[in-house]
Amino acid sequence: MPAPEIILTASEMRRADAATIAAGTPGIDLMRRAGRAVAEAVQAMSPKGSRIAVVSGPGQNGGDGFVAATLLAEQGYRVSLFLLGSRKRLTGDAIEAAKGWAGKIGSVDDAALDEADLIVDALFGTGLTRDLEGMARLAVDRMNGTGKPILAVDLPSGIDSDTGEVRGVAVKAVRTVTFAARKPCHLLLPGRAYSGAVEVADIGILRETLEAESGGLFANGPALWRHALPKPGLSSHKYERGHTLVASGGATRTGAARLAARAALRIGSGLVTVASPPEALGVNAAQLTAVMLRGCDGPEGLHAILQDPRFNALVLGPALGVHAATRAMVSVAVHARRSLVLDADALTSFEGLASELHGAFRHAPTVLTPHGGEFNRLFKGHPDILDPESKIERTRRAAAYTGAVVLLKGADTVIAAPDGRAAINENGTPYLATAGSGDTLCGLIAGLMAQGLPAFEAACAGAWIHAEAGAQFGPGLISEDLAEQVPAVLRELLR
Numbered sequence: 001m002p003a004p005e006i007i008l009t010a011s012e013m014r015r016a017d018a019a020t021i022a023a024g025t026p027g028i029d030l031m032r033r034a035g036r037a038v039a040e041a042v043q044a045m046s047p048k049g050s051r052i053a054v055v056s057g058p059g060q061n062g063g064d065g066f067v068a069a070t071l072l073a074e075q076g077y078r079v080s081l082f083l084l085g086s087r088k089r090l091t092g093d094a095i096e097a098a099k100g101w102a103g104k105i106g107s108v109d110d111a112a113l114d115e116a117d118l119i120v121d122a123l124f125g126t127g128l129t130r131d132l133e134g135m136a137r138l139a140v141d142r143m144n145g146t147g148k149p150i151l152a153v154d155l156p157s158g159i160d161s162d163t164g165e166v167r168g169v170a171v172k173a174v175r176t177v178t179f180a181a182r183k184p185c186h187l188l189l190p191g192r193a194y195s196g197a198v199e200v201a202d203i204g205i206l207r208e209t210l211e212a213e214s215g216g217l218f219a220n221g222p223a224l225w226r227h228a229l230p231k232p233g234l235s236s237h238k239y240e241r242g243h244t245l246v247a248s249g250g251a252t253r254t255g256a257a258r259l260a261a262r263a264a265l266r267i268g269s270g271l272v273t274v275a276s277p278p279e280a281l282g283v284n285a286a287q288l289t290a291v292m293l294r295g296c297d298g299p300e301g302l303h304a305i306l307q308d309p310r311f312n313a314l315v316l317g318p319a320l321g322v323h324a325a326t327r328a329m330v331s332v333a334v335h336a337r338r339s340l341v342l343d344a345d346a347l348t349s350f351e352g353l354a355s356e357l358h359g360a361f362r363h364a365p366t367v368l369t370p371h372g373g374e375f376n377r378l379f380k381g382h383p384d385i386l387d388p389e390s391k392i393e394r395t396r397r398a399a400a401y402t403g404a405v406v407l408l409k410g411a412d413t414v415i416a417a418p419d420g421r422a423a424i425n426e427n428g429t430p431y432l433a434t435a436g437s438g439d440t441l442c443g444l445i446a447g448l449m450a451q452g453l454p455a456f457e458a459a460c461a462g463a464w465i466h467a468e469a470g471a472q473f474g475p476g477l478i479s480e481d482l483a484e485q486v487p488a489v490l491r492e493l494l495r
């Protein structure tokens, strides 16, 4: 099983660089390997003899560009190099790298840029510290304006390496060569879209160095949680695989609970029951088969059902209604100390009342699954949680504050645990933007926790399986299809 993919922030990357240099690898060697990887990517993209424009910035990213330009010229490409700023302002290893370049050095506003067949963007990498202005901005606009394919060195210039946000303006690359490890901007939007296809070049930084500098951020994928997936043995029987309880909305709002319930069953929960308000029993009874049904009249009804310890995982929220009774249901579930997934109305009912959730979920595995709007409403009045630029940081702070795993949905869903671990999910598909998709996700996560997965692994696995099911089904997907696609995804995973 491959190890989980570590994602490093700019500062973590710098520390990994420094540690490698301290261990005896000269920085210029790292830069030469980086530049070589860039030159190899150009060779794969453009035939020898084609015109390559390398646009270098004032820092080490620019240094990588100098190395690549020198190698490409030696290999028979017609290379022009354009520098932002002056050669005498170069610093660090970039000075050494520039010595190898025997050609002309043009300015970034040079019209010759338009004649290139392919552009190498070596303007800025992890050292970008502010929005691009002046000549830096002009350089990016000119590169984008040529309409030619752009290969980004490390990351597209103008993208913030840690947040994936555009700092004023950013290069739109068709491909990116990054070094040692991907950065958050290669997975978070819009940075992911600006990066194009991303390849990670090994420049001699050891995995244990990356692990030592890692802040606990990973790319979400089976390597992170496949080990935790339940593999039913011959002896296992339904009671060993847990019992998921899903609370239903009123008579005209029962579909969400059934979507969640079916997903929990499909992902392997041994038993699943819908807890239905009395007026919706008939509606639910008419549409349930393997999923069981119990009457549940508000918080008291839920309290009565939870006297049975076999109900070990709950889904609360979808279509429950935004009011005090829903908050009371959450409180009953929290005191029952069962694994818990809170979504939709169970979150929105706490709008402006997040302080009631401070540390509330420390005692049992809990996953909150807000989309951006629910997140902002829930934590309204908590700038410490809402203000950070980085979606990862916001999600981590919400997890630390509530004591729950927080899954902040989006095409770049972020999952964060109270202990600081976090993962970015990148297999999302636009097809998932359909009514009921979130209800299904709740059921997948609860069904996995019913089988014993810890909250973080259950949330990561649920998010990935949910997206994979959507991607496999493709156009025409409606939420009823998602749970039915899960067996195909599980077959792949459990092979």
Ligand SMILES: NC(=O)C1=CN([C@@H]2O[C@H](COP(=O)(O)OP(=O)(O)OC[C@H]3O[C@@H](n4cnc5c(N)ncnc54)[C@H](OP(=O)(O)O)[C@@H]3O)[C@@H](O)[C@H]2O)[C@H](O)CC1
Residues within 6 Å of the ligand: 013, 017, 030, 031, 034, 057, 058, 059, 060, 061, 062, 063, 064, 123, 124, 125, 126, 127, 128, 129, 130, 131, 132, 133, 136, 153, 154, 155, 179, 180, 203, 205
């Ligand atoms: N292991 C690795 O990942 C390796 C990475 N390498 C490459 O090094 C860069 C990081 O190099 P660094 O010099 O730290 O940063 P940059 O090259 O990205 O740019 C920093 C310089 O740019 C100036 N700056 C920053 N923001 C702006 C802006 N908005 N406008 C204008 N200028 C800006 C900054 O100067 P300031 O003092 O003005 O901030 C710096 O001069 C990494 O991305 C890799 O490509 C190694 O070469 C190999 C190993």
Ligand SMILES: [K+]
Residues within 6 Å of the ligand: 061, 121, 122, 123, 124, 125, 152, 153, 154, 155, 156, 157
């Ligand atoms: K760049």
